[in-house]
Amino acid sequence: xxxxxxxxxxxxxxxxxxxxxxxxxxxxxxxxxxxxxxxxxxxxxxxxxxxxxxxxxxxxxxxxxxxxxxxxxxxxxxxxxxxxxxxxxxxxxxxxxxxxxxxxxxxxxxxxxxxxxxxxxxxxxxxxxxxxxxxxxxxxxxxxxxxxxxxxxxxxxxxxxxxxxxxxxxxxxxxxxxxxxxxxxxxxxxxxxxxxxxxxxxxxxxxxxxxxxxxxxxxxxxxxxxxxxxxxxxxxxxxxxxxxxxxxxxxxx
Numbered sequence: 001x002x003x004x005x006x007x008x009x010x011x012x013x014x015x016x017x018x019x020x021x022x023x024x025x026x027x028x029x030x031x032x033x034x035x036x037x038x039x040x041x042x043x044x045x046x047x048x049x050x051x052x053x054x055x056x057x058x059x060x061x062x063x064x065x066x067x068x069x070x071x072x073x074x075x076x077x078x079x080x081x082x083x084x085x086x087x088x089x090x091x092x093x094x095x096x097x098x099x100x101x102x103x104x105x106x107x108x109x110x111x112x113x114x115x116x117x118x119x120x121x122x123x124x125x126x127x128x129x130x131x132x133x134x135x136x137x138x139x140x141x142x143x144x145x146x147x148x149x150x151x152x153x154x155x156x157x158x159x160x161x162x163x164x165x166x167x168x169x170x171x172x173x174x175x176x177x178x179x180x181x182x183x184x185x186x187x188x189x190x191x192x193x194x195x196x197x198x199x200x201x202x203x204x205x206x207x208x209x210x211x212x213x214x215x216x217x218x219x220x221x222x223x224x225x226x227x228x229x230x231x232x233x234x235x236x237x238x239x240x241x242x243x244x245x246x247x248x249x250x251x252x253x
Contacts, residue, residue: 002208004224005164005231006248007039007125008238009064009093009212019046020053022241027057029245034058036231038248039091040238044079051088062091062125065099068112070119081113081120092117093233095127095151097170107150114151114163123162125233126151127212128191132171140169144187145194152198160199165191165209166233172213173235181222181229184211188228217246224250 014022019042030038041062042050051061067078084092094117095110110126117124128147130140144167152163167187169179179187188209196204211223212233223229238244 004036016046025241030248048087070116081117091123110151118162125164127166129168168212178214185226220247220250
């Protein structure tokens, strides 16, 4: 049975002090959330401090990005995945739509980052998703399939244990719009089928697929009730401890 994952992407928000304050406020609110894995992704500058302050809790920490390189070297501004592991991160978000859109990340770059993350002992949360124009043009599935196969090609069977996929319809991020639970389920089921074609049915059944697109306390329950939705990648609603805790504790609402 797939254990759900609720992950909070804090994007480029919060100083170190603010990150610690939010993390410590969240800690008791989700302490009994044994039904899912809880992950937060602070900015790079806060990672080590947040990891230290959450030691012994059930909250894990992720980086928001990583380099394609697995060894240290002359790569100004980059952070190698082993450096994320060094400060205590267990996960890393790769290929977020904002990285693809604003920083020109290609499927090739995403694939290299995924492989670098896995080889460094991290679990990669790889994002896929279509724009509104692509959905309206009827190419959403083709776009998502291309991102999925392009980002995950070349992986071995043992690598697949360190892969989580996040489906984030670009048109529903930060817009207040959300794919209906039925729309989200349809794409999640499609992703699982594509994954089975590229790997195996067993691997596809084990794959955890998160939904990311304006997830809030009032819609998480309906989303999580869908067969192929295994969690959420939460943006704005994860910036406040109380709202993120409500999403984590969706079973209680």
